[in-house]
Amino acid sequence: xxxxxxxxxxxxxxxxxxxxxxxxxxxxxxxxxxxxxxxxxxxxxxxxxxxxxxxxxxxxxxxxxxxxxxxxxxxxxxxxxxxxxxxxxxxxxxxxxxxxxxxxxxxxxxxxxxxxxxxxxxxxxxxxxxxxxxxxxxxxxxxxxxxxxxxxxxxxxxxxxxxxxxxxxxxxxxxxxxxxxxxxxxxxxxxxxxxxxxxxxxxxxxxxxxxxxxxxxxxxxxxxxxxxxxxxxxxxxxxxxxxxxxxxxxxxxxxxxxxxxxxxxxxxxxxxxxxxxxxxxxxxxxxxxxxxxxxxxxxxxxxxxxxxxxxxxxxxxxxxxxxxxxxxxxxxxxxxxxxxxxxxxxxxxxxxxxxxxxxxxxx
Numbered sequence: 539x540x541x542x543x544x545x546x547x548x549x550x551x552x553x554x555x556x557x558x559x560x561x562x563x564x565x566x567x568x569x570x571x572x573x574x575x576x577x578x579x580x581x582x583x584x585x586x587x588x589x590x591x592x593x594x595x596x597x598x599x600x601x602x603x604x605x606x607x608x609x610x611x612x613x614x615x616x617x618x619x620x621x622x623x624x625x626x627x628x629x630x631x632x633x634x635x636x637x638x639x640x641x642x643x644x645x646x647x648x649x650x651x652x653x654x655x656x657x658x659x660x661x662x663x664x665x666x667x668x669x670x671x672x673x674x675x676x677x678x679x680x681x682x683x684x685x686x687x688x689x690x691x692x693x694x695x696x697x698x699x700x701x702x703x704x705x706x707x708x709x710x711x712x713x714x715x716x717x718x719x720x721x722x723x724x725x726x727x728x729x730x731x732x733x734x735x736x737x738x739x740x741x742x743x744x745x746x747x748x749x750x751x752x753x754x755x756x757x758x759x760x761x762x763x764x765x766x767x768x769x770x771x772x773x774x775x776x777x778x779x780x781x782x783x784x785x786x787x788x789x790x791x792x793x794x795x796x797x798x799x800x801x802x803x804x805x806x807x808x809x810x811x812x813x814x815x816x817x818x819x820x821x822x823x824x825x826x827x828x829x830x831x832x833x834x835x836x837x838x839x840x841x842x843x844x845x846x847x848x849x850x851x852x853x854x855x856x857x858x859x860x861x862x863x864x865x866x867x868x869x870x871x872x873x874x875x876x877x878x879x880x881x882x883x884x885x886x887x888x889x890x891x892x893x894x895x896x897x898x899x900x901x
Contacts, residue, residue, distance in 0.1 A: 629650060672701075
Protein backbone atom coordinates (compact mmCIF):
# COMPACT_ATOMS: atom_id res chain seq x y z
CA UNK A 539 0.00 0.00 0.00
CA UNK A 540 1.55 3.27 -1.13
CA UNK A 541 1.12 6.55 0.72
CA UNK A 542 1.46 10.12 -0.52
CA UNK A 543 3.23 11.54 2.50
CA UNK A 544 5.51 14.45 1.74
CA UNK A 545 9.04 14.75 3.12
CA UNK A 546 9.01 14.42 6.90
CA UNK A 547 11.67 15.80 9.22
CA UNK A 548 12.32 14.42 12.68
CA UNK A 549 15.34 16.10 14.23
CA UNK A 550 16.45 15.43 17.78
CA UNK A 551 14.44 18.47 18.84
CA UNK A 552 11.21 16.84 17.65
CA UNK A 553 8.81 16.12 20.54
CA UNK A 554 8.06 12.73 18.96
CA UNK A 555 11.64 11.42 19.00
CA UNK A 556 12.76 9.14 21.82
CA UNK A 557 15.42 10.67 24.07
CA UNK A 558 18.11 8.23 25.24
CA UNK A 559 15.91 5.40 24.03
CA UNK A 560 13.05 6.26 26.39
CA UNK A 561 9.48 6.56 25.06
CA UNK A 562 7.80 9.95 24.78
CA UNK A 563 5.37 10.46 27.68
CA UNK A 564 2.44 12.87 27.37
CA UNK A 565 0.22 13.43 30.40
CA UNK A 566 -2.51 15.73 31.60
CA UNK A 567 -6.23 15.91 32.29
CA UNK A 568 -8.92 14.77 29.91
CA UNK A 569 -10.41 18.27 30.15
CA UNK A 570 -9.18 21.66 31.23
CA UNK A 571 -11.74 22.48 33.94
CA UNK A 572 -10.39 25.39 35.98
CA UNK A 573 -7.10 27.22 36.19
CA UNK A 574 -6.53 25.80 39.67
CA UNK A 575 -7.09 22.24 38.46
CA UNK A 576 -4.75 22.75 35.52
CA UNK A 577 -1.93 24.22 37.58
CA UNK A 578 -2.24 21.71 40.44
CA UNK A 579 -2.11 18.81 37.98
CA UNK A 580 0.70 20.35 35.91
CA UNK A 581 2.92 21.07 38.91
CA UNK A 582 2.67 17.47 40.11
CA UNK A 583 3.24 16.06 36.63
CA UNK A 584 6.24 18.32 36.06
CA UNK A 585 7.96 16.55 38.97
CA UNK A 586 8.00 13.36 36.87
CA UNK A 587 11.13 13.76 34.71
CA UNK A 588 9.96 11.33 32.01
CA UNK A 589 6.94 13.48 31.10
CA UNK A 590 7.82 16.04 28.44
CA UNK A 591 4.41 17.18 27.17
CA UNK A 592 1.32 18.37 29.05
CA UNK A 593 -2.01 17.64 27.39
CA UNK A 594 -5.51 18.99 28.12
CA UNK A 595 -8.82 18.94 26.29
CA UNK A 596 -9.94 22.48 25.52
CA UNK A 597 -12.83 21.54 23.23
CA UNK A 598 -14.51 18.21 23.98
CA UNK A 599 -16.63 16.48 21.31
CA UNK A 600 -19.42 14.71 23.19
CA UNK A 601 -21.82 12.05 21.95
CA UNK A 602 -24.92 13.83 23.23
CA UNK A 603 -25.75 17.50 23.92
CA UNK A 604 -25.76 19.01 27.41
CA UNK A 605 -22.62 17.10 28.40
CA UNK A 606 -19.51 19.07 29.33
CA UNK A 607 -17.97 20.13 26.01
CA UNK A 608 -14.92 21.91 27.36
CA UNK A 609 -14.18 25.42 28.57
CA UNK A 610 -13.01 26.54 25.15
CA UNK A 611 -10.85 29.57 24.46
CA UNK A 612 -10.90 30.66 28.12
CA UNK A 613 -8.71 27.65 28.98
CA UNK A 614 -5.95 28.42 26.47
CA UNK A 615 -4.24 31.00 28.74
CA UNK A 616 -4.08 28.26 31.39
CA UNK A 617 -2.09 26.09 28.99
CA UNK A 618 0.23 29.04 28.33
CA UNK A 619 0.74 29.43 32.08
CA UNK A 620 1.53 25.69 32.41
CA UNK A 621 4.26 26.07 29.81
CA UNK A 622 5.66 29.23 31.39
CA UNK A 623 5.81 27.81 34.92
CA UNK A 624 6.80 24.19 34.29
CA UNK A 625 8.73 24.31 31.02
CA UNK A 626 6.70 21.42 29.59
CA UNK A 627 5.45 21.63 26.02
CA UNK A 628 1.67 21.82 25.70
CA UNK A 629 -0.80 19.97 23.49
CA UNK A 630 -4.51 20.14 22.80
CA UNK A 631 -7.07 18.67 20.40
CA UNK A 632 -8.43 20.71 17.50
CA UNK A 633 -11.51 19.83 15.47
CA UNK A 634 -12.10 22.94 13.33
CA UNK A 635 -10.14 25.65 11.58
CA UNK A 636 -11.17 28.09 14.32
CA UNK A 637 -9.72 25.79 16.97
CA UNK A 638 -6.43 25.78 15.06
CA UNK A 639 -6.33 29.57 14.83
CA UNK A 640 -6.99 29.99 18.55
CA UNK A 641 -4.49 27.32 19.62
CA UNK A 642 -1.79 28.97 17.51
CA UNK A 643 -2.72 32.39 18.86
CA UNK A 644 -2.09 31.24 22.45
CA UNK A 645 1.14 29.43 21.65
CA UNK A 646 0.11 25.77 22.01
CA UNK A 647 3.14 23.68 20.99
CA UNK A 648 1.51 20.53 19.61
CA UNK A 649 -1.94 19.83 18.16
CA UNK A 650 -3.79 16.59 17.78
CA UNK A 651 -6.72 15.50 15.65
CA UNK A 652 -9.20 13.41 17.62
CA UNK A 653 -10.76 10.09 16.67
CA UNK A 654 -14.16 11.61 15.95
CA UNK A 655 -12.57 14.12 13.59
CA UNK A 656 -10.31 11.65 11.78
CA UNK A 657 -13.40 9.86 10.43
CA UNK A 658 -14.46 12.95 8.48
CA UNK A 659 -12.15 13.93 5.57
CA UNK A 660 -13.90 17.31 5.25
CA UNK A 661 -13.06 18.18 8.87
CA UNK A 662 -9.47 16.97 8.48
CA UNK A 663 -9.09 19.05 5.32
CA UNK A 664 -10.41 22.12 7.14
CA UNK A 665 -7.76 21.65 9.81
CA UNK A 666 -5.10 21.07 7.15
CA UNK A 667 -6.09 24.27 5.36
CA UNK A 668 -5.86 26.24 8.60
CA UNK A 669 -2.34 24.85 9.14
CA UNK A 670 -1.08 25.67 5.66
CA UNK A 671 2.40 27.19 5.97
CA UNK A 672 2.54 26.57 9.75
CA UNK A 673 5.44 24.61 11.22
CA UNK A 674 3.93 22.79 14.21
CA UNK A 675 3.96 19.12 15.26
CA UNK A 676 0.60 17.38 14.78
CA UNK A 677 -0.66 14.04 16.06
CA UNK A 678 -3.54 12.11 14.51
CA UNK A 679 -5.61 9.63 16.50
CA UNK A 680 -6.98 6.58 14.74
CA UNK A 681 -10.60 6.93 13.63
CA UNK A 682 -13.32 5.60 15.92
CA UNK A 683 -14.00 2.76 13.50
CA UNK A 684 -11.20 0.39 12.43
CA UNK A 685 -10.45 1.97 9.05
CA UNK A 686 -6.74 2.16 8.24
CA UNK A 687 -7.39 4.14 5.06
CA UNK A 688 -9.06 7.00 6.97
CA UNK A 689 -6.16 7.12 9.42
CA UNK A 690 -3.56 7.25 6.66
CA UNK A 691 -5.66 9.71 4.66
CA UNK A 692 -5.77 12.18 7.54
CA UNK A 693 -1.98 12.08 7.84
CA UNK A 694 -1.60 12.56 4.09
CA UNK A 695 -3.87 15.61 4.08
CA UNK A 696 -1.82 17.23 6.82
CA UNK A 697 1.45 16.28 5.14
CA UNK A 698 0.36 17.97 1.90
CA UNK A 699 0.02 21.30 3.73
CA UNK A 700 3.70 21.21 4.72
CA UNK A 701 3.49 19.70 8.22
CA UNK A 702 6.79 17.85 8.61
CA UNK A 703 6.45 16.47 12.12
CA UNK A 704 3.53 14.08 12.21
CA UNK A 705 2.76 11.37 14.73
CA UNK A 706 -0.08 8.88 15.05
CA UNK A 707 -1.93 7.89 18.20
CA UNK A 708 -3.44 4.44 18.66
CA UNK A 709 -6.42 4.91 20.98
CA UNK A 710 -8.46 1.80 20.20
CA UNK A 711 -11.61 1.28 18.16
CA UNK A 712 -15.34 1.10 18.77
CA UNK A 713 -16.47 -2.39 17.78
CA UNK A 714 -19.47 -4.63 18.40
CA UNK A 715 -17.67 -6.29 21.31
CA UNK A 716 -14.98 -4.23 23.04
CA UNK A 717 -14.41 -6.88 25.70
CA UNK A 718 -13.18 -5.45 29.01
CA UNK A 719 -12.04 -2.23 27.32
CA UNK A 720 -13.71 1.05 26.54
CA UNK A 721 -12.31 0.74 23.01
CA UNK A 722 -10.99 -2.50 21.52
CA UNK A 723 -7.19 -2.28 21.11
CA UNK A 724 -7.10 -4.20 17.80
CA UNK A 725 -3.32 -4.42 17.98
CA UNK A 726 -3.28 -5.78 14.44
CA UNK A 727 -4.31 -2.34 13.18
CA UNK A 728 -1.37 -0.75 14.99
CA UNK A 729 0.97 -3.38 13.55
CA UNK A 730 -0.36 -2.76 10.03
CA UNK A 731 0.16 0.98 10.49
CA UNK A 732 3.78 0.47 11.55
CA UNK A 733 4.43 -1.71 8.50
CA UNK A 734 2.96 0.77 6.02
CA UNK A 735 4.42 3.97 7.47
CA UNK A 736 7.34 2.99 9.74
CA UNK A 737 8.75 6.51 9.42
CA UNK A 738 5.87 8.06 11.39
CA UNK A 739 6.14 7.80 15.20
CA UNK A 740 3.28 5.81 16.71
CA UNK A 741 2.13 6.55 20.25
CA UNK A 742 -0.54 4.82 22.33
CA UNK A 743 -3.39 6.35 24.30
CA UNK A 744 -3.98 3.63 26.93
CA UNK A 745 -6.55 5.74 28.77
CA UNK A 746 -9.12 5.63 25.97
CA UNK A 747 -8.45 1.96 25.29
CA UNK A 748 -8.73 0.98 28.95
CA UNK A 749 -11.63 3.14 30.08
CA UNK A 750 -10.65 2.46 33.68
CA UNK A 751 -7.57 3.07 35.76
CA UNK A 752 -6.68 -0.52 36.59
CA UNK A 753 -6.20 -1.49 32.93
CA UNK A 754 -4.02 1.47 31.92
CA UNK A 755 -0.68 -0.05 32.93
CA UNK A 756 -1.39 -3.32 31.12
CA UNK A 757 -2.16 -1.43 27.89
CA UNK A 758 1.04 0.60 28.33
CA UNK A 759 3.07 -2.59 28.67
CA UNK A 760 1.57 -4.05 25.51
CA UNK A 761 2.17 -0.83 23.57
CA UNK A 762 5.80 -0.56 24.59
CA UNK A 763 6.23 -4.26 23.92
CA UNK A 764 5.24 -3.46 20.34
CA UNK A 765 7.97 -0.81 20.23
CA UNK A 766 5.55 2.12 20.10
CA UNK A 767 7.29 5.46 20.44
CA UNK A 768 5.36 6.87 23.36
CA UNK A 769 2.27 7.08 25.55
CA UNK A 770 -0.45 9.67 26.12
CA UNK A 771 -1.89 9.04 29.58
CA UNK A 772 -4.78 11.04 31.04
CA UNK A 773 -3.82 12.36 34.47
CA UNK A 774 -5.81 14.48 36.96
CA UNK A 775 -4.80 15.65 40.41
CA UNK A 776 -8.20 14.46 41.78
CA UNK A 777 -9.60 11.99 39.22
CA UNK A 778 -12.81 11.28 41.13
CA UNK A 779 -13.75 14.96 40.78
CA UNK A 780 -12.99 15.15 37.04
CA UNK A 781 -15.71 16.66 34.85
CA UNK A 782 -15.16 14.05 32.13
CA UNK A 783 -13.76 10.49 31.92
CA UNK A 784 -13.07 10.28 35.66
CA UNK A 785 -12.78 6.48 35.64
CA UNK A 786 -9.78 6.33 33.31
CA UNK A 787 -7.59 9.13 34.69
CA UNK A 788 -4.62 8.44 36.96
CA UNK A 789 -3.31 10.66 39.73
CA UNK A 790 0.18 12.08 39.10
CA UNK A 791 1.48 9.81 41.88
CA UNK A 792 -0.04 6.74 40.20
CA UNK A 793 1.36 7.87 36.86
CA UNK A 794 4.83 8.14 38.36
CA UNK A 795 4.65 4.59 39.73
CA UNK A 796 3.39 3.22 36.39
CA UNK A 797 6.25 4.91 34.54
CA UNK A 798 8.80 3.58 37.05
CA UNK A 799 7.57 0.04 36.54
CA UNK A 800 7.39 0.38 32.76
CA UNK A 801 10.88 1.78 32.36
CA UNK A 802 12.56 -0.32 35.03
CA UNK A 803 15.48 -2.19 33.40
CA UNK A 804 15.35 -5.98 33.14
CA UNK A 805 16.49 -7.75 36.30
CA UNK A 806 19.42 -9.47 34.70
CA UNK A 807 20.91 -10.85 31.53
CA UNK A 808 19.76 -14.28 32.71
CA UNK A 809 16.14 -13.14 32.55
CA UNK A 810 16.67 -11.92 28.99
CA UNK A 811 18.30 -15.20 28.03
CA UNK A 812 15.42 -17.23 29.45
CA UNK A 813 12.91 -15.05 27.63
CA UNK A 814 14.82 -15.38 24.37
CA UNK A 815 14.88 -19.15 24.82
CA UNK A 816 11.11 -19.25 25.23
CA UNK A 817 10.66 -17.03 22.17
CA UNK A 818 12.88 -19.37 20.17
CA UNK A 819 10.62 -22.28 21.09
CA UNK A 820 7.63 -20.25 19.88
CA UNK A 821 9.44 -19.56 16.59
CA UNK A 822 10.16 -23.26 16.10
CA UNK A 823 6.52 -24.16 16.73
CA UNK A 824 5.41 -21.46 14.28
CA UNK A 825 7.72 -22.95 11.64
CA UNK A 826 6.14 -26.35 12.25
CA UNK A 827 2.67 -24.83 11.92
CA UNK A 828 3.62 -23.33 8.55
CA UNK A 829 4.77 -26.72 7.27
CA UNK A 830 1.58 -28.42 8.46
CA UNK A 831 -0.64 -25.73 6.94
CA UNK A 832 1.22 -26.04 3.66
CA UNK A 833 0.72 -29.83 3.67
CA UNK A 834 -2.96 -29.32 4.46
CA UNK A 835 -3.32 -26.92 1.53
CA UNK A 836 -1.79 -29.50 -0.84
CA UNK A 837 -4.30 -32.09 0.39
CA UNK A 838 -7.09 -29.58 -0.28
CA UNK A 839 -5.81 -29.32 -3.85
CA UNK A 840 -5.96 -33.11 -4.22
CA UNK A 841 -9.48 -33.17 -2.79
CA UNK A 842 -10.51 -30.40 -5.19
CA UNK A 843 -9.14 -32.37 -8.14
CA UNK A 844 -10.95 -35.52 -6.95
CA UNK A 845 -14.25 -33.66 -6.47
CA UNK A 846 -13.99 -32.09 -9.92
CA UNK A 847 -13.38 -35.48 -11.53
CA UNK A 848 -16.35 -36.98 -9.70
CA UNK A 849 -18.71 -33.99 -9.89
CA UNK A 850 -18.87 -33.42 -6.12
CA UNK A 851 -19.70 -30.00 -4.67
CA UNK A 852 -16.72 -28.32 -2.93
CA UNK A 853 -18.62 -27.32 0.22
CA UNK A 854 -20.09 -30.10 2.36
CA UNK A 855 -21.98 -28.23 5.07
CA UNK A 856 -22.87 -31.17 7.34
CA UNK A 857 -19.33 -32.54 7.27
CA UNK A 858 -17.93 -29.08 8.04
CA UNK A 859 -20.28 -28.55 10.99
CA UNK A 860 -19.44 -31.95 12.44
CA UNK A 861 -15.72 -31.41 11.89
CA UNK A 862 -15.82 -28.04 13.63
CA UNK A 863 -17.60 -29.48 16.67
CA UNK A 864 -15.02 -32.27 16.89
CA UNK A 865 -12.16 -29.78 16.76
CA UNK A 866 -13.79 -27.64 19.44
CA UNK A 867 -14.20 -30.63 21.76
CA UNK A 868 -10.57 -31.64 21.29
CA UNK A 869 -9.46 -28.04 21.84
CA UNK A 870 -11.37 -27.80 25.12
CA UNK A 871 -9.84 -31.07 26.28
CA UNK A 872 -6.42 -29.58 25.50
CA UNK A 873 -7.15 -26.45 27.54
CA UNK A 874 -7.90 -24.16 24.57
CA UNK A 875 -11.00 -21.97 24.34
CA UNK A 876 -13.75 -22.82 21.89
CA UNK A 877 -13.73 -19.28 20.43
CA UNK A 878 -10.00 -19.45 19.74
CA UNK A 879 -10.05 -22.78 17.94
CA UNK A 880 -13.32 -21.97 16.16
CA UNK A 881 -11.85 -18.79 14.66
CA UNK A 882 -8.70 -20.61 13.56
CA UNK A 883 -10.53 -23.49 11.86
CA UNK A 884 -13.00 -21.17 10.19
CA UNK A 885 -10.06 -19.42 8.51
CA UNK A 886 -8.41 -22.75 7.60
CA UNK A 887 -11.69 -24.08 6.19
CA UNK A 888 -12.30 -20.89 4.21
CA UNK A 889 -8.85 -21.23 2.63
CA UNK A 890 -9.52 -24.91 1.83
CA UNK A 891 -12.82 -24.08 0.12
CA UNK A 892 -11.16 -21.30 -1.88
CA UNK A 893 -8.47 -23.74 -3.08
CA UNK A 894 -11.09 -26.27 -4.15
CA UNK A 895 -13.23 -23.61 -5.84
CA UNK A 896 -10.22 -22.45 -7.84
CA UNK A 897 -9.44 -25.97 -9.03
CA UNK A 898 -13.10 -26.59 -9.94
CA UNK A 899 -13.38 -23.28 -11.78
CA UNK A 900 -15.89 -21.76 -9.33
CA UNK A 901 -15.36 -18.03 -8.77
